[in-house]
Amino acid sequence: MKTLRNLQGPALTLTLLCGLWLIVILGLLVLKPSVYNLGTVTTILQFSTILALVGLGQGLVILAGGSGIDLSVGGTVSLSAIVGMLGVKLGLPPVLLPVVCILAGAMLGALNGWLVNGLALLPFIATLGTFFVYSGTALAITGGAAQAGVPSWLLLWGRGVAMGIPVPFLTLAIPCFALAGLLLLSTAWGRWIYAMGFNERSARLVGIPVDRVRFILYSLSGALAGAAGLVSLAWLGSGRPNIGQNLELESLTAAMLGGIAITGGRGGVGGVFAAVLLLVTLKTGLLQLNINTVWQVGIVGGLLVFVLLADRLSQRWRS
Amino acid sequence: MNAVRQLGNGVFSMNGREWSLLVACLLAIIIFSVASPHYATSGNAATVLRNSVELLLIGLGMTLLLAMGGIDVSIGIVMGLAAIAIGRVLGADGNPVLALVAGPVVGALLGCVTATVVVLGRVPAIVGTLGLLGVYRTAVFVLLGGQWLSGLPASLTNLLATTVLGVPVPALVIVAAYLAVWLALRRTPYGLHLLAIGNSEEKARLSGIPVIKIRFVTFVISGILTGVAATFYVATYRNVEMTIGSTLALDAIAAVILGGTSILGGKCSLIGTVLGVLLLRILQNGLLLIGVPSLWQPVVTGVLIIGVLGFEAISNRFPVVQLLRARA
Amino acid sequence: MLSQFKKALAVSVLSLVVATAAHAADKHKVAFVPQLIGIPYFNAMEAGGNRAAKDLGVDFIYSGPVDTNPVDQLQIVQNLIDQGVEAISVSVLDASSIAPVVESAKAKGIKLFTSDSDAPDSGRAVYVAQATDEGLGTTIVDELVKRVGEDATIGIVSGEATASNLNAWIGFMQKEAAAKYPKLKLLAPQFAGGTAERAAQISGDLMAANPDIKAIIAVASSTCPGVAQAIETAGKIGSVIGAGYCSPNTARSYLKSGAFGFTVLWDPEQLGYLTVWAGKQLIDGKSFEAENKIAGLDKPVTYDAAKGILLLGPPAVFTKDNVDKFNF
Structure with a gap:
């Protein structure tokens, strides 16, 4: 009975998100019919890619419980992009750029995993520390200067559009979400993640390798942030040392809006995907109506509070 | 149990972490004094202390929040909103007394708003305050309307720049705030209840502690302290800009964690928070003095957090250290 | 603002029929x-x-x-x-x-x-x-040399390290100093981000690190209040002058107190x-x-x-x- 009730949480959030999304779309239709074309879809997906990748990693880390959170994702995006570009500058063959970015991200994530597992630091503290270190290092080693020199074939990938869908979204974000969804729903690993998020002690008792899973998830979150760094390179054409600014808070917002419980064990990646699209659609809609951007942060924040309260209230009604 | 044991602490009595922080501060001061001839001057000491005022006040409130298992990531922007209120009062007729009241009042009101969402709405504090962070930021933008409050009258500045018996007013206010929070924490049922909630909210509720009331009040206290910080901010800069307070929340959390307060709640150290703030400021100041570019300062903060907590985690595993500690 | 609020509300809550005026x-x-x-x-x-x-x-x-x-x-x-x-x-x-x-x-x-x-x-x-980036960079250095002489140490406090236009101005300042005033010592630029607090902290540290400093340039307009405040509280009005690229309204009170010597800007x-x-x-x-x-x-x-x-x-x-x- 209890598990059944818990399953209703994400479903409720997902319905709520889809409803809100429809409202935004309908609202736009009424206020500004001209936005309905393929270009708008392309724009929305283009600006969703980085947040989607980072939000996925954030969501998985939180889902696995143990007070899991990754505040360093923004710093990881910046630093892995910078490491990649500095590598090219130092004579690394540009062909390796994608590998270097993702690998750098994975290693930065692995460091988080080690701090959490090996040193038993609380995730909030460990990743707050690495947030300062990663984002600070990216700025300090470049002195703030953008790093140019992205090879043109990478730009072709980063700025390409196929059937109205940006190529990075098609080839990176969608497969990542599909794989993660598959992993969670139909593999032992997925069940482990939910189990340890729901109750870590009993997960350990039944022999789930909790530490190993957690370490891999932090590394994965780092690798996804590294991939987001790569997307930023391929899209902007240069490495910006502050490209990941605010992503820690935005990804947290997406994961929470997407119905992942902050205590872990509840939620899914489908909700995160929907939340990212909702957030970007909302921003796009407000921009298309030329509403002052100061309202964006407030509306997103208010939305987060609203969804959380709705979730709480529905739980109270049911019990 | 934990809470009861801590009740015995004196106003400034210290444990292991706090001693290490004090030693770290002194060590840093000695090293910087040797490395730079300009370090050990009264002017520089005043600079460091002056730059710690807002963070100290906000840190005290954050200590209480973390000790009961809460957090507030919107606190920097709360200071911004309080500063706008102070600036408006000051700009209207330059009355410094009214301005003195405005900060704490607005801080308390916003504390009520935050508490309503987080405590009454039963939303996890970190996510709830994250949402409010966005709402408050929009409020700052809308209230300022793109213009900064610039060139505010100096009446408040002059009032707070005076000394009483040779002690500057900011120092007096900080000591008073420290003593008030310490008394509340260590000498009243409130403090006992707060730490009990931090240890286990469920158990606290079962043992009849008014959990909701205590948590609500704590957010309000944190708001009031932030309002006082805003008063000093406006008095110092006579300017309120749009980006006000945007980095304060994370800095305050970092300092409190460094000071030995557990973010899981139940364990709290006021003197540790003070030392944590001072250590951060001493390092930032000293490194710039010996020629390290300011861009490295966040990196130092991060390394310090990981280093101090990591070192403690490792040292706890070696029986020798524990033995030594037990004997000491 | 009110009509914007209505629009915002319309999108988020969908009051379907708040159709706004047709666009021309x-x-x-x-x-x-x-x-x-x-x-x-x-x-x-x-x-x-x-x-x-x-x-x-x-x-x-x-x-x-x-x-x-x-x-x-x-x-x-x-x-x-x-x-x-x-x-x-x-x-x-x-x-x-x-x-x-x-x-x-x-x-x-x-x-x-x-x-x-x-x-x-x-x-x-x-x-x-x-104005050209070159004109902006050289004007501020030339004006400063007029006031403090060629044989002086000058600090630079900028905002975001990533702002390419600010960095271009700093580059021309350094070029001008190297070409025309060989005795002038321009310190390496420090970056304060967007907040006045950090700008004040860094300026205070710069003055402590370089007791012979004669002037501080505030490159981003958001750093002007911080630089001016640091000069005021350090009691260095008269011995250190601030300068920067900020608007008359922002700088007015600092120009009058003497913390700022001049600012350079266009309309x-x-x-x-x-x-x-x-x-x-x-x-x-x-x-x-x-x-x-x-x-x-x-x-x-x-x-x-x-x-x-x-x-x-x-x-x-x-x-x-x-x-x-x-x-x-």
Whole structure:
């Protein structure tokens, strides 16, 4: 009975998100019919890619419980992009750029995993520390200067559009979400993640390798942030040392809006995907109506509070 | 149990972490004094202390929040909103007394708003305050309307720049705030209840502690302290800009964690928070003095957090250290 | 603001029928995207843009990011392109912040150009400049040398390390110092981000580290209050002078207290006017003359065809003697 009730949480959030999304779309239709074309879809997906990748990693880390959170994702995006570009500058063959970015991200994530597992630091503290270190290092080693020199074939990938869908979204974000969804729903690993998020002690008792899973998830979150760094390179054409600014808070917002419980064990990646699209659609809609951007942060924040309260209230009604 | 044991602490009595922080501060001061001839001057000491005022006040409130298992990531922007209120009062007729009241009042009101969402709405504090962070930021933008409050009258500045018996007013206010929070924490049922909630909210509720009331009040206290910080901010800069307070929340959390307060709640150290703030400021100041570019300062903060907590985690595993500690 | 609020509400809550006034479809549209909204400087540009829009009979759209984040800026530009705004001007955070959309703008026949901060070699149609980067960098150094002499140490406090226009000015300051004043010692630039607090902290540290410092340059307008405050509280008025690129309104009280010697700036209202005029000109397919007389501007505007730069004129220097004549 209890598990059944818990399953209703994400479903409720997902319905709520889809409803809100429809409202935004309908609202736009009424206020500004001209936005309905393929270009708008392309724009929305283009600006969703980085947040989607980072939000996925954030969501998985939180889902696995143990007070899991990754505040360093923004710093990881910046630093892995910078490491990649500095590598090219130092004579690394540009062909390796994608590998270097993702690998750098994975290693930065692995460091988080080690701090959490090996040193038993609380995730909030460990990743707050690495947030300062990663984002600070990216700025300090470049002195703030953008790093140019992205090879043109990478730009072709980063700025390409196929059937109205940006190529990075098609080839990176969608497969990542599909794989993660598959992993969670139909593999032992997925069940482990939910189990340890729901109750870590009993997960350990039944022999789930909790530490190993957690370490891999932090590394994965780092690798996804590294991939987001790569997307930023391929899209902007240069490495910006502050490209990941605010992503820690935005990804947290997406994961929470997407119905992942902050205590872990509840939620899914489908909700995160929907939340990212909702957030970007909302921003796009407000921009298309030329509403002052100061309202964006407030509306997103208010939305987060609203969804959380709705979730709480529905739980109270049911019990 | 934990809470009861801590009740015995004196106003400034210290444990292991706090001693290490004090030693770290002194060590840093000695090293910087040797490395730079300009370090050990009264002017520089005043600079460091002056730059710690807002963070100290906000840190005290954050200590209480973390000790009961809460957090507030919107606190920097709360200071911004309080500063706008102070600036408006000051700009209207330059009355410094009214301005003195405005900060704490607005801080308390916003504390009520935050508490309503987080405590009454039963939303996890970190996510709830994250949402409010966005709402408050929009409020700052809308209230300022793109213009900064610039060139505010100096009446408040002059009032707070005076000394009483040779002690500057900011120092007096900080000591008073420290003593008030310490008394509340260590000498009243409130403090006992707060730490009990931090240890286990469920158990606290079962043992009849008014959990909701205590948590609500704590957010309000944190708001009031932030309002006082805003008063000093406006008095110092006579300017309120749009980006006000945007980095304060994370800095305050970092300092409190460094000071030995557990973010899981139940364990709290006021003197540790003070030392944590001072250590951060001493390092930032000293490194710039010996020629390290300011861009490295966040990196130092991060390394310090990981280093101090990591070192403690490792040292706890070696029986020798524990033995030594037990004997000491 | 109220109608915006209504619009915002309509989107988020969908009160379906709050249909706003129909757009005047036949008017040309010109947009300006600043680096950051909510600061007085860009607000003044918006005011100038509005005045030009009225004079020239176009619609003017002003929209910018709330953080200095290139992706947010890019998103705003992309949405303006999607809306079919005919001329879009951007004060770029960095050349890369418009690179991905230059092609799609060209494909749609939209005139994308820069204003206030340039992205050379990006394929932009024109750059509307307040003054040359070189002129800004050298003016401030020359003016400072007039006041403190050649044999002096000067500190630099900037805002975001990633702002390419600020970094260009600093580069020209260093070049000018090296070429003309061999005895002048320009310290390495320090970066305070967007907050006045950090600027004050860093300026205080700089003065402690270099007791012989004669002046501090506040490069970003958001660092002016912090630098001035640090000089005031350190009691160094008279021995250290502040200078920077900030508006008369922001700097007025500091100029009068003596914490600031002078500030260098142009009239951003005029720059905003020129930006919209240039957009209208591009839409109409008219080319720029070597010297353009524009009805709404005080002085004629020169055009450098080789570099594609439309120049407002030399920067103005504001001191305590002339600051009261200006209000922006």
